[in-house]
Amino acid sequence: MIRTKLAAAFRRRPIAILLAAIAAAALVATLFVRTSSGKAEADDPAVNYLPSSAHVFVIQLENKSYDGTFGPNSPAPYLSQTLRQQGVLLNNYYGIGHNSLDNYLAQISGQGPNSATQGDCPVYTPFVQTGTAMLGQAIGAGCVYPSNVTTLADQLTGAGFTWKGYMEDMGTPCNHPAIGAADPTMTAHVGYQYATRHNPFVYFQSITGSPSCAANDVDLSALKGNLASAATTANFNFIVPNLCNDGHDAPCVDGQPGGLKSADAWLKQWVPVIMNSPAFQQDGILMITFDESDGPQADSSACCGEGPGPNAAQPGLTGPGGGRTGALMVSPFVAPNTWSTTSYNHYSFLASMEELFHLPYLGYAGTPGLSRFGLDVYNKGV
Numbered sequence: 536m537i538r539t540k541l542a543a544a545f546r547r548r549p550i551a552i553l554l555a556a557i558a559a560a561a562l563v564a565t566l567f568v569r570t571s572s573g574k575a576e577a578d579d580p581a582v583n584y585l586p587s588s589a590h591v592f593v594i595q596l597e598n599k600s601y602d603g604t605f606g607p608n609s610p611a612p613y614l615s616q617t618l619r620q621q622g623v624l625l626n627n628y629y630g631i632g633h634n635s636l637d638n639y640l641a642q643i644s645g646q647g648p649n650s651a652t653q654g655d656c657p658v659y660t661p662f663v664q665t666g667t668a669m670l671g672q673a674i675g676a677g678c679v680y681p682s683n684v685t686t687l688a689d690q691l692t693g694a695g696f697t698w699k700g701y702m703e704d705m706g707t708p709c710n711h712p713a714i715g716a717a718d719p720t721m722t723a724h725v726g727y728q729y730a731t732r733h734n735p736f737v738y739f740q741s742i743t744g745s746p747s748c749a750a751n752d753v754d755l756s757a758l759k760g761n762l763a764s765a766a767t768t769a770n771f772n773f774i775v776p777n778l779c780n781d782g783h784d785a786p787c788v789d790g791q792p793g794g795l796k797s798a799d800a801w802l803k804q805w806v807p808v809i810m811n812s813p814a815f816q817q818d819g820i821l822m823i824t825f826d827e828s829d830g831p832q833a834d835s836s837a838c839c840g841e842g843p844g845p846n847a848a849q850p851g852l853t854g855p856g857g858g859r860t861g862a863l864m865v866s867p868f869v870a871p872n873t874w875s876t877t878s879y880n881h882y883s884f885l886a887s888m889e890e891l892f893h894l895p896y897l898g899y900a901g902t903p904g905l906s907r908f909g910l911d912v913y914n915k916g917v
Contacts, residue, residue, distance in 0.1 A: 584910055586866070586868035586891075588818045588819065588820045588868065588891060589765075589770055589814075589817075590768055590770060590772070590814040590815060590817070590818055590819045590820070591770065591822070591888065591891065592772045592774060592809050592815065592821045592822070593642075593772065593774060593823075593824070594776075594802070594823045595642075595733070595773065595781070595824065595826060596776070596782050596798050596823065596824070596825045597778075597781040597782045597783035597825060597826055597827075598783055598825065598829055599782055599795060599860065600828040600829045600833065600834055600859065600860065601626060601628075601828070601859045601860055603795070603829065604795060604860070604861060605619065605624065605626070605861050609795065610794065610799065611795040611798060611802075612799065613800075613802055613803045614795075614798070614799055614802055614823065614863065618863060619863060619872070620871060621865050621871050621872075622821075622864050622865035622866070622869050622871060622872075623863070623870065623874060623911075624862075624873075624875070625861060625863070625875050625877070626874055627859065627879065628824060628859070628861050628862040628879045628880065629836065629837060629838045629841075629856055629859050629860065629878070629881075630826055630827035630856060630857020630860055630880065631647070631837070631841060631850055631856055631857050631880050631881045631882065632648045632827070632852070632856065632857045633653065633835065633851050633852045633857055634653065634654065634655045634827070635655055635733060635783075635827065636652045636653075636655045636656055636678075636732045636738070637652040637653055637847075637850070638826040638827050638857055638881055639732070639826060640652060640738060641882055641885070641898075642687075642881045642885055643736070643773070643885065644680070644684060644685070644686045644687070644735075644739065644898055645670070645671065645896070645897040645898020645899045645900040646672065646680065646684065646898050647672055647844030647845070647847060647850060647898070647899060648844065648846065648847040648850050649662075649675070649677070649847055650676050650846070650847065652678060652738075653847060655721070656678035656731075657718055658716070658717050659678055659711065659712040659713065659714060659715065660678045660679070660715060661677050661679050661681075661714055661715075662676065662677030662678060662679055662680045662684075663676065664680075664681055664683075664684075668844075670898055670901050670902060671897060671898045672844060672846070672898060674846065675846065676846060678738055679714065679738050680738060680739050680740065680741075682744060683741075684739060685741065685897055686735075686741060686897070687771070687885060687888060687889070688700075688742055688751070688771075689739075689741050690889065690892075690894045691770065691894070692747065694894060696770040696892055697751075697769040698770065698772070698773070699751050699752075699753065699769040699771070699773070700736045700751060700752040700753070700773045700774075700775070701753060701754070701755045701758045701772065701774045702733070702734050702752070702754060702775050703729065703755040703775065703776045703777040703780060704726075704727055704728045704754070704777040705729045705752075705755075707754075708749040708752055709736075709737060709742075709748035709749045710734075710737070711731055711734070711743065712731065718731050720732075722788075723777070723779065723784055723787065723788040725788055725789050726789075728777035728778040728779050728784075728787070729777060730777075730778050730783075733778075733781065733783075734752065734775065735773075736751075736752045736773075751769075755774070755775075758772075758805075759808060762808065762812035762814065763812075763813075764813055764814075765812075765817050768812065771892075774805075776798070776801050779797050780798060780800075780801035781798060781801075782795050782825075802823070806821070818867065819867065820864065820868065821865045821866060822863070822864045822884075823863045823864075823865075824860060824861070824863070824884075825860035825861075825862075827858055827860065828857060828858025828859055829858070833858065834857075834859065835851035835854025836854065836855070836856055837850070837851065837854070837857070837880070838856065838859075838878035838879070838880055839878050839882065839883060839902070839905055840902065840905070841856050841882075842855060844899075857880075857881075862879070864908075864912060866913075866915075867915070869912065869913065869914060870914045870915050873914055875911040875912055876911075877906050877909075877911050878906060879908070882900050882905060883900075883906050883907060885898075885900040886901070887908040887912075890907055890908075891908075
């Protein structure tokens with residue numbers, strides 16, 4: 536629209552070119568005004584396009600490429616066809632590393648990978664911090680970050696919002712190994728396919744050291760009851776299926792096929808429960824994505840200027856990132872059967888959630904020039 540107005544001005548007279556250019560420059564500058572803390576204020580035009588959503592649902596799946604999931608031969612027809620026709624497909628959405636854990640941590644903290652998190656932390660070691668680098672990056676190595684490292688959950692609580700992590704098969708709320716102990720969930724067991732490394736909330740002492748962990752980081756079985764009303768539904772809901780239903784294992788320890796086939800069956804069961812809930816109907820946003828593409832040898836591509844961090848020369852182990860996974864968003868604020876070609880990654884996701892709830896950016900979510908969900912995603916009526 537700005538380009539159209541400038542072209543019309545050019546046809547009229549030279550002085551109009553200058554005036555239109557000044558106006559356009561002022562608009563662009565206004566769109567990127569932030570406070571010194573990086574917080575998007577309510578009167579900031581940069582966030583005026585954001586939907587008035589109070590309920591976000593994120594379903595996190597595992598280890599699948601964009602082409603495998605959303606391509607014409609996808610073994611997940613409910614996700615790639617039925618749901619895809621109802622929402623906007625982000626076809627340039629990327630993971631930030633390999634293996635799983637560093638991606639999950641990036642989504643809620645903006646912290647980049649380190650050698651331990653790249654290896655999925657088979658031992659639940661403390662993160663030993665020796666300093667802080669640019670963009671709030673804790674320097675050091677280890678798994679469980681000290682309480683001074685802030686998460687999206689901490690931000691939401693501090694701002695008066697609510698959050699929940701729903702982990703299938705976890706059983707005991709806030710379930711994690713003791714500090715220094717081996718993680719017994721690195722492999723699945725019949726009847727218990729929970730993976731600690733797919734539960735990012737238990738890698739931050741600001742959460743595990745608080746009674747709120749047991750209240751907010753709970754088994755998936757609690758979800759249906761909490762969805763009974765908008766009042767009992769958290770503002771931010773991070774939902775993780777077990778090692779079979781998230782697509783990670785194939786075949787599964789219980790004889791199920793696993794992979795995208797089992798993930799699709801799980802989505803077909805749970806997505807209608809979410810979408811039919813009062814909170815989603817009122818103002819919900821559902822996002823379905825994957826932690827990384829098909830493994831370090833398959834795809835370590837990156838986007839969004841991602842590069843080496845203070846703790847990892849290669850965030851993707853063999854390349855710059857975690858590969859292209861794609862993401863799908865369904866919402867009353869999203870036009871059906873649309874797509875966005877904008878490049879996004881898990882840091883973009885965190886920044887977008889922080890903008891939605893008017894919170895400061897954490898870690899690499901504050902990277903200059905990083906794309907955040909805009910009118911290409913919240914496109915209903917555009």
